Amino acid sequence: MAKIELIATATFGLEAVVKREIEKLGYRILRSEDAKITYLGDERAIVRSNLWLRSADRVLIKLGEFQAKSFEELFQQTKALDWEQWIPEDGKIVVTGTSVKSTLHSVPDCQAIVKKAIVEKMKETYACDWFPETGALYTVKVTLLKDRATITLDTTGPGLHKRGYRICDVAAPIKETLAAAMVQLSFWKEGRILADPFCGSGTIAIEAAMLAADIAPGLSRKFVSEEWSVIPKEIWKEERTAAYSAVKYDADIRILASDISSEAVEAARANAEEAGVDQYIEFAAAPVSAFTAPEEYGVIVANPPYGERIGEKDAIHRIYKDLRRFMTANPTWSLYLITSDKEFEGSFLDRPADRRRKLYNGRIETCYYQYYGTRPPKE
Template sequence: MQKFELMATCASGIEALVGKELRELGYKVKVENGRVRFEGTIEDILRTNLWLRTADRVKIVVSEFEAKTFDDLFEQTKQVNWDKLLPIDASFPVEGRSRNSQLHSVPDAQAIVKKAIVNQLSETYHRRTRLPETGALFPIEVAINKDQVQLTLDTTGDSLFKRGYRVGKGGAPMKENMAAALVMLTSWKSDMPFIDPVCGSGTIAIEAALIGQNIAPGFNRSFICENWDWVPANVSEQLRDEADAKADYDAKLDITGFDIDQNMVDISKRNALEAGLADVVSFKQLAVKDFKTDKMNGVIVANPPYGQRLSDQQSVRKLYREMGQTYKPLPTWSKYILTSDLEFEKFYGSRATKRRKLYNGALRTDLFQYWGKPIWHHDGKRETK
């Protein structure tokens, strides 16, 4: 099988997580800003699309070169054997971006790359008329940074955060891959209680359940490369069968999402049902200040409102105070709270054990981490009750 140079793209701040996921899948990786490089066959492309929880896309790196003129861009793009990737009827839109480069006009760069690919394909396929572009979709991107050009082919289609289970959402929903990243940045293990006290549409709790039962996040969706004529259908079917066999659907998990808004609780329940996890995750209406538990050694992950608007800031900071007061009697629990309010600790009432900068979309946020002090049995197992 042909080997490709590949990269998994991701949000800024979680590259190390994507790298860790790929290493656990057996790949050698190179972690860069916003992406992780690795190598693999079409089987690996399908496997990583199926299993990566925190990435956005898996792309084939088709070519990389320096270009300071449009002639350079055209000639070097044309040198690529595009016919090895694109059939004669391929539909291949070209997207582009450019930073700190002499070729700063993105529309012109896109047009030049498109023209070069058309020329190469037309010569190879002996076409004197226009290419039909009526077949499968092959999305191409030209990215230019400091005069270095990178041509990539997207294998994913809709971003990997679109798992397919979210049938309802609230006003500011968190992307599924960001929710998975928050869970993976905690100390949580599947034998520990897990709480999201401001669950919104339930995404964080559902992602925790997918992790806890080892369910492939891409299991219930398709990928654009599955429509390509050189991708064997039996490989995709085999990998999905393997993923199904690896899932532990009988794993007993203690995962609960709370929200003060019953409407959001109802939406969360619908999303959990769509994900096949209605019997695994519980959702209940409850205000943060009313939360109490006798359980021990649990994990709380919260993505509360950020109070971006001044009119909201007062009520949001009141919520932060309530969190600090409510969680103070839970010394064995670890708490992880994501917010863009860099003064969060002041209102929560104590300094975080650790802070981690993350980007929720384009917004800079910090994950404030308060590590608990777990109680252990003499046999080395955690106490949970």
């Protein structure tokens, strides 16, 4: 198969992280835009991207892009695409859509037109008038932005944050993809200690362990494109085998995960066991005020409670005081913290954050504050 354009979608603010992940897999980036990275690949790239991308939301095949100010334009240009290259005669076709600042503003009508165009093309291709749609699922999305239509095919199915290890949950869990990005943005790595004193269901600690041990995040789940005949099952088998071989079982990983809630800690421990990384994480039920530095140099990556989720302001400010006390006493430690609290920076330390990044935790706008500790001396 010739090279195809793939799109990795991402939460706003994580585009640079996803771009680095794609480049690490060896693929050429074509464009980096708001919430999506476009790159070149092949069938194997579809498999590898789904298995390995930690911070992307899903992997799409870009089938076409064109101007569409009328339903006729949308119909004819959609029909002209190479649907037969991807969808077999028994394929189950579902069409979703969005429309922003476009003449064709009725999304249901656009979806119906796209579905009709695909069916008409398939009638010509397969010389039949009716399709059973009993086979694999093919979710097509029509995205209209300023009268420009982009037609994509979803290869992922349930979003990439669905790793498969979250068997126990707590209130307001952070998304696995966001947690993985937070760890990568902290530049923490194997051989150094990482702590999360607000671990909740353990997502940050688990994602950090999987990253350091080179465990592919998609290794324990299935993807919708695994059922597609166009991607040989042998490729899936080869890439999963390669992913299993890449795991570093002897990695030097030390992670501390604690929470004031003993129920949350038990949930985190169960999830870590399911993910196969519990041996790298030390769990404890304790408030942040009890947290002490076990080593001179370390990194805290945390998602503490904030107003929209849990806890009142007084309790949250007490948490800030405890963190400030720790950071003042341990200037060699670095802190990476996400919160929606606009007052955080002014009420936390006597100095501004070394870096800030606007991110979204679900629908909540947050800021990822980064405070760099003193670097350890070079060996």
